[in-house]
Amino acid sequence: MLETRLNFKLLEMCSRCGACYSICPSCMNIPGYDPREVIRDILSGDHERWLSSRHIWECLECHYCVEICYQHYGFENAMTALRMVAAKKGMHPPQVKRGWDMFVKTGKLGEPALPARKKFGLPEPKASGGDEFRKLYALLKEKRGEAK
Amino acid sequence: MREFAVFWGCTIQARFPFIEKSTRLVLESFGLPYRDIDGFTCCPEKSLVNNVDRGAFVLTAARNVALVDELGLDLVSPCTGCVSNLSTVKGELNSDPREKAEVNGLLREVGREFKGASKLQHLVPFFHDTVGIHKIKQKIKRDFAGMRIALHYGCHMIRPSHALKNDDPLNPVKFDNIIRGLGAESLQFLTKLMCCGQGLDRVDAHDRALDFARVKLKELKAIGADALVLCCPSCFLQFDNNQFLMEKEGEKLGVPVIYFTELLGLALGYDATELGMTSHRVDCSPFISKWEALSRRPSPSASMEAGLTGPSALG
Numbered sequence: 434m435l436e437t438r439l440n441f442k443l444l445e446m447c448s449r450c451g452a453c454y455s456i457c458p459s460c461m462n463i464p465g466y467d468p469r470e471v472i473r474d475i476l477s478g479d480h481e482r483w484l485s486s487r488h489i490w491e492c493l494e495c496h497y498c499v500e501i502c503y504q505h506y507g508f509e510n511a512m513t514a515l516r517m518v519a520a521k522k523g524m525h526p527p528q529v530k531r532g533w534d535m536f537v538k539t540g541k542l543g544e545p546a547l548p549a550r551k552k553f554g555l556p557e558p559k560a561s562g563g564d565e566f567r568k569l570y571a572l573l574k575e576k577r578g579e580a581k
Numbered sequence: 582m583r584e585f586a587v588f589w590g591c592t593i594q595a596r597f598p599f600i601e602k603s604t605r606l607v608l609e610s611f612g613l614p615y616r617d618i619d620g621f622t623c624c625p626e627k628s629l630v631n632n633v634d635r636g637a638f639v640l641t642a643a644r645n646v647a648l649v650d651e652l653g654l655d656l657v658s659p660c661t662g663c664v665s666n667l668s669t670v671k672g673e674l675n676s677d678p679r680e681k682a683e684v685n686g687l688l689r690e691v692g693r694e695f696k697g698a699s700k701l702q703h704l705v706p707f708f709h710d711t712v713g714i715h716k717i718k719q720k721i722k723r724d725f726a727g728m729r730i731a732l733h734y735g736c737h738m739i740r741p742s743h744a745l746k747n748d749d750p751l752n753p754v755k756f757d758n759i760i761r762g763l764g765a766e767s768l769q770f771l772t773k774l775m776c777c778g779q780g781l782d783r784v785d786a787h788d789r790a791l792d793f794a795r796v797k798l799k800e801l802k803a804i805g806a807d808a809l810v811l812c813c814p815s816c817f818l819q820f821d822n823n824q825f826l827m828e829k830e831g832e833k834l835g836v837p838v839i840y841f842t843e844l845l846g847l848a849l850g851y852d853a854t855e856l857g858m859t860s861h862r863v864d865c866s867p868f869i870s871k872w873e874a875l876s877r878r879p880s881p882s883a884s885m886e887a888g889l890t891g892p893s894a895l896g
Contacts, residue, residue, distance in 0.1 A: 437635055458776040462793060490784040494628050495776040496740035500750040505743070516632040525632065526785040532629045540622035540641070542629070543595025553602040553857055558594060562620035562644070565691050569644060572687050573636050 439514045441476065443506045448472050453498035453508045459491050466491055468498070468508040475511055484519040490526055492516075540566035582711060583700070584614040586649050588658040588667070591623050592814040599857025600814060603842040604659045604704070606856065610849050611712060611720060615657070620648050624663040628780055642670035643684045643695040651693070655700040657707050659842060661813040664703040665737035665745060671697045672744040703738050705812050705841060706747040709755040714762040721848040724764030727875040728868075730844075731768045731806035731836075732756050733797070733820070735813035736776050756841075760810065763848055770804055772797045779819035794823045798834045808868045812841035825862035837865040847872070 447453075451469050459466045466488050474480055483489055492512035499507035519525055525533075536542060540563035550558070587608070593600045608615050622641060623630070631638040646667055649656045658664045674681040675697045685695055702710075708717065734753050742750035751774075760767040778793020798820065801809055809820055821838040828834070838861065846856045847869075858865045 458778070458793070462778075462796065463789065487784075487786065491781060491786060491789065493736070493776045493778065493780040495736035495780075496750075497736070497776070499741055513632065517635065520633045528783055528785045529629060529632065532626070532783065533633045536623055536625060536630055537637075541595075542591040542623050542626055545594040546596070546598050549598040549860075550601075553598055555598060555601055555605070556617070559617050559621070560619040562622045562648070565620065566622045566641060566644065569640060569687060569691050570637055572690055573640055576687065577636070 437514070437517070439475070439510060440506065443504050444472055444476060444511060446504055447502075447506070447508065447511075448476055450503070452501050452503065456497045456501045457508065458495060458497065459493060463488070463491055468511070471515070472508070472511055475515075480515060480518070483515050484522065484524055487526075489515045489519060490529075537567075537570065539563050582614060583655050584616060584653075585655040585657045585702075586618045586652070587615050588621060588624070588645070588656050588660070588663050590658060590660040590663040590814065591626075592818070593660060597814055597817065597860075599860045600659060600817070600840050600842065603840060603846045603851075603856045603858075606851055607842045607845050607849065610846075611716070613712070616654065618648060618652065618654070621645055624660075624666045626662065627666045627669070628783065638666075639670050639673070639680070640684060640687060642667050643674060644688060644691075644693060646671050646697060646699065646701070647688060647693040647695045649699045650696040653699075655702065657702050657704055659704045659812060659814075659840075661703055661735040661737035662815055664701055665741070668701050668744040669741060671701060703745075703747070703812070705738060705756050705759065708845075709759055710747070714758060717759065717762055717845070721763065721845075722850040723848055723876060725760075725844075725848065725872065726764040728765045728872060729768055729805065729807045730760055730765045731770060731801050731804075731809050732760060732773065733777065733809055733811040733813075733816055734774065735811055735816045738813065756812075759841075760844075763844065768804060768806055770800055770806075772800050777813075777816040777819040779815045779823075782819070782823070790819065791823055791827060794819050795827065795832075795834075798824055798827075798836050801836045802834050806836060807871055808837040808839045808844075808865070810839050810841060810844055821862050828863070835867065836863070837861075837868040838863055839865060839868065 453468055454460050471483055489512055498509050545558040589601055625638055625641045688695055734756055739748045739753045740750045748755045757767045775797055778790050781790035824834055843856045843858050853869050
């Protein structure tokens with residue numbers, strides 16, 4: 434239910450291209466960050482070693498690779514898949530865990546700053562949809578057969 | 582123009598209420614038909630939520646879009662991330678009937694339906710396409726002639742283009758057009774389209790985030806930009822807050838960071854304090870004082886016009 438898969442046929446083409454490497458900001462600015470290496474490992478069934486690598490969290494999801502990719506697929510799909518697998522194993526960075534916890538609890542990543550709103554004469558913030566979101570998320574988990 | 586709901590997003594309301602202030606002032610000055618509506622949640626933030634639970638990502642975004650669908654409103658946001666995430670899910674569901682049915686099966690249980698009919702726009706392309714530069718020019722009281730502005734689009738204003746469809750994803754022009762419409766020079770520089778790198782600050786990689794900020798800010802300092810103008814709270818956090826942290830460590834770059842709505846607000850005649858620009862971490866006053874000094878100087882046409890219209894003109 435509402436899950437995603439990698440397209441290995443497209444990744445096969447990626448392994449022979451590397452256009453994204455020339456435009457990716459992380460490739461340009463982070464030593465050792467190289468999509469070609471990651472894709473090679475995924476294709477040879479050796480993706481495990483990337484799960485604990487901080488590089489998979491250094492993909493900025495700027496979508497440059499998707500735009501330059503002649504398959505309109507992009508390296509980011511490979512990185513996203515690796516992050517998803519890592520997160521399922523609980524290997525995501527502590528900051529991501531904290532953010533996720535807050536999101537699941539409140540449906541938001543921060544509440545309106547009320548004293549500052551007053552100072553700027555801003556109106557009362559509108560009601561949050563947090564309760565309905567929690568109900569909906571519980572329904573999703575139920576449907577997938579996960580524990581509440 | 583269709584009525585629209587403003588999607589403020591979490592970051593602006595939690596951390597930068599002054600951005601909400603300047604956005605409201607600008608929307609009101611133009612008399613635009615905007616509304617605040619109940620029930621929004623986080624868009625949700627893709628890098629965080631999608632990585633942990635893709636279903637939660639799709640469902641949450643679909644629910645937010647359903648809220649405006651129901652009211653027959655469009656949606657406009659001063660946050661690039663929010664529009665990009667909502668549009669990504671909207672596009673995906675509209676092109677995948679099976680997933681859409683799955684999502685609606687769940688939404689129905691809380692009394693909602695995702696139709697995916699409403700238009701979702703970021704504030705900058707909204708001003709470019711829907712308000713129009715001619716309208717902006719008519720409305721402003723003072724332009725920025727003589728000011729040298731470095732633009733930062735923010736990746737998610739223009740990408741992914743298949744979902745946003747609002748500008749060329751590799752060579753965008755709309756923000757530039759607006760800045761030129763406001764009379765300023767829009768500087769062209771090497772790192773213009775480089776990602777801000779703020780994402781690194783959300784995955785325990787603060788030093789890397791600073792590395793990214795430094796690359797662009799150093800170039801801006803070298804080319805003598807008067808300000809960095811942007812319209813994304815995440816990029817703002819990166820360039821204002823992180824620049825301030827670098828300053829505290831002794832690395833003074835001194836590039837004022839100005840939100841699009843603040844720049845527009847200044848041109849409309851609001852002052853920096855009203856717009857909340859005094860809440861920035863990096864001082865904006867060098868930009869303001871240069872601008873004020875320029876406006877005190879008579880325009881090049883002044884003396885000639887005086888000759889044409891004065892008492893001795895044309896006999």
